[in-house]
Amino acid sequence: MAIEVRIPTILRTYTGGEKAVDATGGTLSAVIDDLEGNHPGIKERLIDNGDLRRFINIYVNDEDVRFIGGLEAELKGGDQIVVLPAVAGG
Amino acid sequence: MLTIDQTTYDGIVAHAKRDHPDEACGIVSGPEGSDRPVRLVEMVNAAGSPTFYEFDSTELLDLYKKMWDNDEEPVVIYHSHTATEAYPSVTDIGLASEPGAHYVLVSTREHGNNDGPVEFRSYRIVDGEVTEEEVAVVATLPTP
Numbered sequence: 001m002a003i004e005v006r007i008p009t010i011l012r013t014y015t016g017g018e019k020a021v022d023a024t025g026g027t028l029s030a031v032i033d034d035l036e037g038n039h040p041g042i043k044e045r046l047i048d049n050g051d052l053r054r055f056i057n058i059y060v061n062d063e064d065v066r067f068i069g070g071l072e073a074e075l076k077g078g079d080q081i082v083v084l085p086a087v088a089g090g
Numbered sequence: 091m092l093t094i095d096q097t098t099y100d101g102i103v104a105h106a107k108r109d110h111p112d113e114a115c116g117i118v119s120g121p122e123g124s125d126r127p128v129r130l131v132e133m134v135n136a137a138g139s140p141t142f143y144e145f146d147s148t149e150l151l152d153l154y155k156k157m158w159d160n161d162e163e164p165v166v167i168y169h170s171h172t173a174t175e176a177y178p179s180v181t182d183i184g185l186a187s188e189p190g191a192h193y194v195l196v197s198t199r200e201h202g203n204n205d206g207p208v209e210f211r212s213y214r215i216v217d218g219e220v221t222e223e224e225v226a227v228v229a230t231l232p233t234p
Binding site: 008009010057059062064082084085088089090 | 151179180188
């Protein structure tokens with residue numbers, strides 16, 4: 001069973017305008033690699049130097065992944081991922 | 091051009107004055123594609139800082155889920171500058187992620203928490219490009 005990934009407006013250029021796409025993988029890291037396979041370029045917008053970008057929030061079933069293992073967070077079919085850029089500035 | 095009603099405008103200004111000297115932040119959502127800022131949502135500045143703002147990540151998700159449920163989008167994203175002019179900083183530009191939104195900047199540097207005029211300016215920020223736009227404050231928004 002696939003994992004639904006909700007894509008924010010700013011990253012929909014990578015998904016042909018789709019608001020949500022399906023992916024598979026047992027960890028967030030694997031899901032992002034799977035996304036990259038179908039939507040090249042998106043990984044770099046999520047990950048920098050092997051870690052989640054500071055101003056990108058990723059939620060698994062409404063939990064901020066930073067609190068549940070980050071890129072190693074475990075996932076299963078039917079989980080829902082939401083990607084939201086931080087709303088922040090100076 | 092940003093067209094905003096007086097009550098919402100006053101609400102943003104009051105929020106900025108109240109939180110001074112820290113930066114205040116929030117959004118005004120509206121129906122998708124309408125360009126009508128109708129629902130003011132004050133957000134907590136999780137950074138609690140006079141030089142930085144950031145929506146709390148959990149509140150950010152709640153906010154977006156509610157907008158999705160209501161077929162809304164962020165029409166205005168606002169924050170205050172408390173010691174500098176109401177112009178997007180390099181950080182603001184680098185982190186702007188809603189190309190469809192009006193980015194409103196309010197500067198409270200003149201009067202702080204007190205009564206008195208503030209700078210209230212609006213911009214589009216797309217791909218690092220800042221374009222200032224006119225702000226029209228109206229008694230009530232025109233009916234769609």
